Amino acid sequence: MFPWNYGFHWGAVSIVFLGAFYCVLTVISTTLILALRRTYRSAAQGRADRIRWRSEFQELAARDRLCRHMLSGEFPYRECRNAFDCRRCEAHARILEKRRPAAVAETEEEVFGMAFPLDRLYHRGHTSVLPQPDGTALVELDELGRRLIGVPDQIALPQPGTRLRANGTGWRIRKREADIRVLAPVDGEVVDVSPARGGCLLVRPAEAAFDHLLTKSEVRPWLLREMERLQLALTAQGAPTLADGGVPVDDILASYPSADWDAVCSRMFLQP
Amino acid sequence: MLMFGLYSAGLCLVKGLNQTNMDNRFAFGLWIFLDLTVIALGAGAFFTGFLLYILKVKELGAVINSAVVIGLVCYSGAVAALLVDVGQPLRFWFTFWYPNVHSMLTEVTFCITCYLTVLLIEYVPIVLRNRRLRQVPSFLIFEFELHKLVYVLAGVGTFLSFFHQGSLGGLFGVLRGHPFAFREGLAVWPSTFFLFVLSAAAAGPSFILLTTWLVSKISNRQLVRPEVLPLLGRISGMLMIAYVLAKTVDTLIWINHTSPGAGVPAWQYYSWKPFGTWILFAEIVAFGLIPALVLLTPRLRLRSNWLVSAAALTCIGIALNRFVMTLQTLALPTLSFDPFLSYFPSWQETGTFLGVVGFGVLVYSFSFRYLNLFPQERDLEQPEAAPVREPALAGRY
Numbered sequence: 001m002f003p004w005n006y007g008f009h010w011g012a013v014s015i016v017f018l019g020a021f022y023c024v025l026t027v028i029s030t031t032l033i034l035a036l037r038r039t040y041r042s043a044a045q046g047r048a049d050r051i052r053w054r055s056e057f058q059e060l061a062a063r064d065r066l067c068r069h070m071l072s073g074e075f076p077y078r079e080c081r082n083a084f085d086c087r088r089c090e091a092h093a094r095i096l097e098k099r100r101p102a103a104v105a106e107t108e109e110e111v112f113g114m115a116f117p118l119d120r121l122y123h124r125g126h127t128s129v130l131p132q133p134d135g136t137a138l139v140e141l142d143e144l145g146r147r148l149i150g151v152p153d154q155i156a157l158p159q160p161g162t163r164l165r166a167n168g169t170g171w172r173i174r175k176r177e178a179d180i181r182v183l184a185p186v187d188g189e190v191v192d193v194s195p196a197r198g199g200c201l202l203v204r205p206a207e208a209a210f211d212h213l214l215t216k217s218e219v220r221p222w223l224l225r226e227m228e229r230l231q232l233a234l235t236a237q238g239a240p241t242l243a244d245g246g247v248p249v250d251d252i253l254a255s256y257p258s259a260d261w262d263a264v265c266s267r268m269f270l271q272p
Numbered sequence: 273m274l275m276f277g278l279y280s281a282g283l284c285l286v287k288g289l290n291q292t293n294m295d296n297r298f299a300f301g302l303w304i305f306l307d308l309t310v311i312a313l314g315a316g317a318f319f320t321g322f323l324l325y326i327l328k329v330k331e332l333g334a335v336i337n338s339a340v341v342i343g344l345v346c347y348s349g350a351v352a353a354l355l356v357d358v359g360q361p362l363r364f365w366f367t368f369w370y371p372n373v374h375s376m377l378t379e380v381t382f383c384i385t386c387y388l389t390v391l392l393i394e395y396v397p398i399v400l401r402n403r404r405l406r407q408v409p410s411f412l413i414f415e416f417e418l419h420k421l422v423y424v425l426a427g428v429g430t431f432l433s434f435f436h437q438g439s440l441g442g443l444f445g446v447l448r449g450h451p452f453a454f455r456e457g458l459a460v461w462p463s464t465f466f467l468f469v470l471s472a473a474a475a476g477p478s479f480i481l482l483t484t485w486l487v488s489k490i491s492n493r494q495l496v497r498p499e500v501l502p503l504l505g506r507i508s509g510m511l512m513i514a515y516v517l518a519k520t521v522d523t524l525i526w527i528n529h530t531s532p533g534a535g536v537p538a539w540q541y542y543s544w545k546p547f548g549t550w551i552l553f554a555e556i557v558a559f560g561l562i563p564a565l566v567l568l569t570p571r572l573r574l575r576s577n578w579l580v581s582a583a584a585l586t587c588i589g590i591a592l593n594r595f596v597m598t599l600q601t602l603a604l605p606t607l608s609f610d611p612f613l614s615y616f617p618s619w620q621e622t623g624t625f626l627g628v629v630g631f632g633v634l635v636y637s638f639s640f641r642y643l644n645l646f647p648q649e650r651d652l653e654q655p656e657a658a659p660v661r662e663p664a665l666a667g668r669y
Contacts, residue, residue, distance in 0.1 A: 002369050004369075005369060005370050007370070008370070008371075013373050013374065014371075014373040017371075017373040017378075017379070018371070018373065021382050021386070024386055024428055024431065024432060025386065027424065027428055028386065028389060028390060028393070028425070028428060031393075031421050031424045031425060031428075032393065032418075034421060035414060035417045035418040035420075035421055036414070038413075038417040038420075039410065039413045039414040039417050042413045042416075042417065043409065043410055043413055047413070048409035048412060048413055051412060051413055051416045052406070052409075052412055054416075055401075055406075055412070055415075055416055056406075059401075059644070059647070059650070060650075061650040061651045061653075062651050063651070179407075236653065266403070271403075272403075272650065
């Protein structure tokens with residue numbers, strides 16, 4: 001069979017036995033080669049961000065994957081099955097058709113002492129999108145996101161011209177042990193960047209469809225839920241939270257020097 | 273333990289198998305007992321994979337990563353012990369180059385090597401899901417793409433496990449010179465082939481149940497939803513009762529037909545102390561029927577102490593079965609002038625055994641610390657908080 005193996009003779013038993021063995025080896029190696037080929041193809045097509053979000057979304061705790069319409073009371077319980085991309089959600093489209101125009105006259109939502117202007121849209125990864133008259137959109141951290149990070153140690157912003165994918169990497173912030181990947185709220189091309197206020201991007205959106213972002217009446221229930229999540233995340237770190245009410249301080253991290261901030265931020269910025 | 277094990281194994285490799293208390297008559301000792309036991313307990317990896325990916329028992333997704341790590345630890349430990357046991361580890365490849373296709377051991381070697389490769393491949397996505405490693409895009413994509421094909425690996429793993437678990441049993445069943453172990457069966461497979469498959473499939477879920485419970489207690493965390501462990505217990509119980517029935521029938525056939533046919537009345541085997549009939553009773557009833565009935569009783573299964581005790585008894589029962597097949601078989605005389613052999617492992621053998629155990633504990637502990645072995649843990653780590661109410665004067669003072 002092999003060189004220097006002079007005593008081996010092929011027979012029915014050896015054909016069946018070694019045939020089965022080599023079939024198994026073939027299946028194992030084909031599986032590996034197939035996975036490697038697909039990896040190469042996906043990497044060449046630049047699908048890493050999409051795959052990352054799909055994979056990470058599945059790993060979020062069930063209570064972090066709740067549908068926006070559950071937060072606003074339109075469903076008693078519903079987990080999102082579209083990785084927070086409501087643009088391809090039929091239920092979302094149906095609800096929007098039925099929903100009456102919200103009578104929100106205020107220009108700003110104040111939650112726990114934090115101001116959330118209602119002239120913009122909010123992404124669940126704590127960024128906001130402010131459409132500009134020239135068709136671009138200003139993307140930055142929302143107030144809670146800013147307070148979570150305080151003054152960043154380091155910001156890595158994308159170069160102008162970079163293509164962003166909704167729920168892909170927008171920019172990265174480093175603060176103490178936390179390496180935070182801020183999720184991009186929209187698809188589009190980066191026009192300009194600034195490191196101010198934890199990072200700002202001016203983006204030319206690929207399409208003007210912002211259906212997946214939270215709007216006026218949804219902001220308050222979402223933020224109340226976010227405060228609940230923050231409270232849980234901090235409790236896990238042994239930090240006392242909101243025992244007597246109060247509002248989040250400007251730099252939450254500075255108040256908890258011993259907390260594992262990587263764990264808290266990964267939870268709040270949707271990175272399991 | 274690991275360092276002591278490495279030292280002991282090193283002595284055996286450098287100085288030879290004279291460091292052990294085995295000899296040409298008593299050629300299977302503590303290491304083979306360890307191999308057979310850990311391979312049976314590690315069967316949870318293939319059986320859980322089969323139930324989850326092939327039969328779509330989705331609830332088992334909660335323990336599949338842990339099952340793969342347990343499987344990997346058990347099989348790599350077994351292979352490490354075998355490398356020391358063969359005495360000439362540099363010639364391990366002879367079995368592949370010069371295969372004796374009529375030998376059960378050849379099949380076992382081929383299957384275990386292939387299955388260890390499958391387990392290593394299945395372990396890769398678990399490692400690559402680590403948060404730091406996932407930052408590397410090619411690792412992330414490879415993990416994603418490999419995970420999509422994991423059902424193929426689960427199928428291959430099931431095929432390989434079925435045959436090597438069976439062949440490990442068949443190995444004893446074909447020993448005509450040892451009528452205590454010899455069994456008749458189906459075609460080329462003695463009944464022990466099927467009993468080993470069934471018993472390993474029964475013990476695997478129990479061992480996963482036991483380790484999950486133990487890790488949960490040590491880490492003081494809830495790792496899986498409350499219904500998962502009873503489900504594992506139920507699966508184990510169903511297979512265990514089937515095994516106990518099959519084992520009982522097999523034993524009755526052996527006592528009344530096979531053994532007398534070989535010229536030895538079966539009672540004679542149990543006249544050599546300490547291997548009395550108690551060992552048969554313990555194997556089939558105390559560590560077989562009783563835990564099976566406990567695991568099949570819903571009321572008892574839902575109580576943690578009963579569930580865990582029954583799972584532990586199941587695992588002990590399978591270990592006892594492997595002990596009987598390995599050590600009792602070799603100790604008993606086969607010819608009228610043969611003496612009753614006795615064997616006690618040397619400290620080098622014990623050290624190597626402890627080294628394998630230490631290796632297993634370390635690999636599992638590191639995996640638990642750095643990898644996501646229990647996906648439900650994230651959902652269960654904190655109780656749902658009461659809805660946060662905004663203070664009436666928030667932001668106004």
